[in-house]
Amino acid sequence: MSTGIGPGPAGTATGPAPRPAPVLSVRDLSVRFLMPAGRRVAAVTGARFDVLPGECLALIGESGCGKSVLASALLGLLPGNAQTAGSAFLGGLDLLTAGERTLARTVRGRLIGLVPQSPAAHLTPVRTVRSQLEETVAALTATRGRAALRTAAEAAAERAAFPATHLDRYPHELSGGLAQRAATALALVGDAPLLLADEPTTGLDRDLVDRTVDELRRHVDDPGGTEGAGRALLMITHDLAAAERIADRVAVMYAGRIVELADATAFFGTPGPRHPYSRGLLEALPDRAFRPVPGMPPKLGDLPDGCAFAPRCARATDLCTGQAPPSGEVACHHPHVPEDVRA
Amino acid sequence: MLELRSITAGYTRNAPVVRDVSLTLAPGASVGLLGPSGCGKSTLARVAALLHRPEAGSVLLDGEPVRRWRHSAPRDQRTAFGVVFQQARLSADPRLPLTGLIAEPLRATGRAREIPGRIAELAPAVGLTPDLLTRRPHEVSDGQLQRACLARALVLRPRVLVCDEMTAMLDASTAAALVAAVEDYRAATGAALLAVGHDRTLLRRWCDRTVHWDELT
Numbered sequence: 001m002s003t004g005i006g007p008g009p010a011g012t013a014t015g016p017a018p019r020p021a022p023v024l025s026v027r028d029l030s031v032r033f034l035m036p037a038g039r040r041v042a043a044v045t046g047a048r049f050d051v052l053p054g055e056c057l058a059l060i061g062e063s064g065c066g067k068s069v070l071a072s073a074l075l076g077l078l079p080g081n082a083q084t085a086g087s088a089f090l091g092g093l094d095l096l097t098a099g100e101r102t103l104a105r106t107v108r109g110r111l112i113g114l115v116p117q118s119p120a121a122h123l124t125p126v127r128t129v130r131s132q133l134e135e136t137v138a139a140l141t142a143t144r145g146r147a148a149l150r151t152a153a154e155a156a157a158e159r160a161a162f163p164a165t166h167l168d169r170y171p172h173e174l175s176g177g178l179a180q181r182a183a184t185a186l187a188l189v190g191d192a193p194l195l196l197a198d199e200p201t202t203g204l205d206r207d208l209v210d211r212t213v214d215e216l217r218r219h220v221d222d223p224g225g226t227e228g229a230g231r232a233l234l235m236i237t238h239d240l241a242a243a244e245r246i247a248d249r250v251a252v253m254y255a256g257r258i259v260e261l262a263d264a265t266a267f268f269g270t271p272g273p274r275h276p277y278s279r280g281l282l283e284a285l286p287d288r289a290f291r292p293v294p295g296m297p298p299k300l301g302d303l304p305d306g307c308a309f310a311p312r313c314a315r316a317t318d319l320c321t322g323q324a325p326p327s328g329e330v331a332c333h334h335p336h337v338p339e340d341v342r343a
Numbered sequence: 344m345l346e347l348r349s350i351t352a353g354y355t356r357n358a359p360v361v362r363d364v365s366l367t368l369a370p371g372a373s374v375g376l377l378g379p380s381g382c383g384k385s386t387l388a389r390v391a392a393l394l395h396r397p398e399a400g401s402v403l404l405d406g407e408p409v410r411r412w413r414h415s416a417p418r419d420q421r422t423a424f425g426v427v428f429q430q431a432r433l434s435a436d437p438r439l440p441l442t443g444l445i446a447e448p449l450r451a452t453g454r455a456r457e458i459p460g461r462i463a464e465l466a467p468a469v470g471l472t473p474d475l476l477t478r479r480p481h482e483v484s485d486g487q488l489q490r491a492c493l494a495r496a497l498v499l500r501p502r503v504l505v506c507d508e509m510t511a512m513l514d515a516s517t518a519a520a521l522v523a524a525v526e527d528y529r530a531a532t533g534a535a536l537l538a539v540g541h542d543r544t545l546l547r548r549w550c551d552r553t554v555h556w557d558e559l560t
């Protein structure tokens with residue numbers, strides 16, 4: 001599928017490698033919740049990012065920072081009291097203005113494969129994995145007929161490394177790892193160009209986290225289906241180790257804003273993050289300083305005028321409390337620069 | 344001192360998930376119990392906190408054998424423990440504001456008079472601001488709710504804290520903050536800690552001693 005705005009297929013151009021057209025392009029996305037008594041909650045403000053084919057972008061931040069709201073906005077699953085602004089283009093379609101009919105028929109499952117947070121809850125408890133896969137194949141593809149559906153369901157299971165021997169089991173008979181694979185198999189059925197994984201590793205053991213994210217990575221790198229370019233993966237997570245393991249780029253969210261967008265290698269290695277909040281988050285890891293960021297995030301219904309991180313920030317100045325930080329790769333008046341990082 | 348001697352425990356007859364496991368927690372000590380999910384370590388933690396009666400073996404608290412469990416355990420034994428679980432939402436009454444949640448054990452033991460004083464001490468210790476205390480569970484984040492659950496576990500000043508995957512659902516900063524709050528409490532009171540989890544890096548950094556489930560069985 002062509003978005004019609006990017007350069008031609010990679011490899012045909014001479015000179016610097018052309019940047020492939022993004023699979024997902026989010027611009028100035030904001031979400032407001034209208035509450036009783038005229039209160040407004042600024043759940044997401046001015047989010048801007050692209051996800052390219054064959055790329056994993058990890059959206060990280062603590063619970064309540066707005067990252068799940070952002071995911072819901074992309075899927076058209078916001079509650080009725082939500083107002084959105086900006087755009088989120090997936091191919092030629094703006095997800096924010098698409099109607100529910102379009103979202104249900106062409107977006108969820110077909111353009112976006114959702115890898116859910118809690119696979120056990122996402123799977124239908126009273127039906128076997130096989131019957132759920134067959135139903136999804138029938139709903140999302142042109143495959144028809146009992147035998148063909150059966151074959152396609154088995155192929156889908158195999159793609160997610162779900163063992164054929166367990167296809168006739170019910171969700172509660174599966175281990176956490178297999179439930180996660182069953183959910184991933186369902187997400188892959190529609191061969192969507194964008195995978196959206198919402199906290200896919202929550203509650204899993206570290207070994208299983210590693211396996212789950214490695215499998216997701218494999219689906220990103222797999223050239224099949226999407227005209228050879230690979231899928232795009234947007235992974236929403238609070239698990240920094242999981243993000244470090246598979247992300248190409250990292251977006252850090254704080255109080256509804258993306259405060260830093262960085263290359264994953266630079267972010268987790270040297271020179272490290274540039275935004276004071278991102279640095280604090282990494283320093284809290286038990287294999288680093290194990291030191292929490294002091295204080296707590298502000299209420300999204302009552303954000304300060306300047307930088308929302310200012311009350312917790314050791315680098316804050318009057319400028320920070322008076323004026324919103326610049327937008328860009330690092331939303332900060334006084335970001336760390338590579339020099340003081342090396343010091 | 345808490346001693347678990349040859350504990351066998353489970354939920355259905357003849358299918359124990361814990362088989363003949365022994366573990367000793369000296370006064371003031373901290374032990375990290377490391378193992379994959381489903382291995383039985385959470386069941387052992389529940390036995391240790393007197394929340395689950397084992398099929399065989401004995402639990403000794405300061406040399407005194409435990410004979411009754413859960414609500415029928417003698418009050419001084421029951422209240423010696425503070426427990427924090429992984430899923431704050433499952434263990435929090437959704438109707439109660441956070442203050443009510445934290446104060447629950449005081450009310451249940453007829454010590455409602457102490458509520459204002461203990462809340463005033465504990466809220467800052469776990470990092471809860473006054474505006475959060477009046478909110479109900481659905482109005483706070485997972486991290487904020489878990490802070491309240493830790494405060495509730497500390498409200499009766501337990502001698503032993505049992506933390507079962509306390510930080511598994513939380514972001515790095517909230518996790519570090521909760522561990523720091525536990526360690527501040529232990530430094531002030533000399534309480535012992537049994538921290539159960541699957542994150543090797545975390546438990547090694549947090550506890551004096553880390554044992555792997557395989558070494559116990």
Ligand code: SF4
Pocket residue numbers: 275276277307308309310311313314315316317320325331332333334335
């Ligand atoms: S803008 Fe100022 S307060 Fe905000 S993160 Fe940067 S230095 Fe800190």
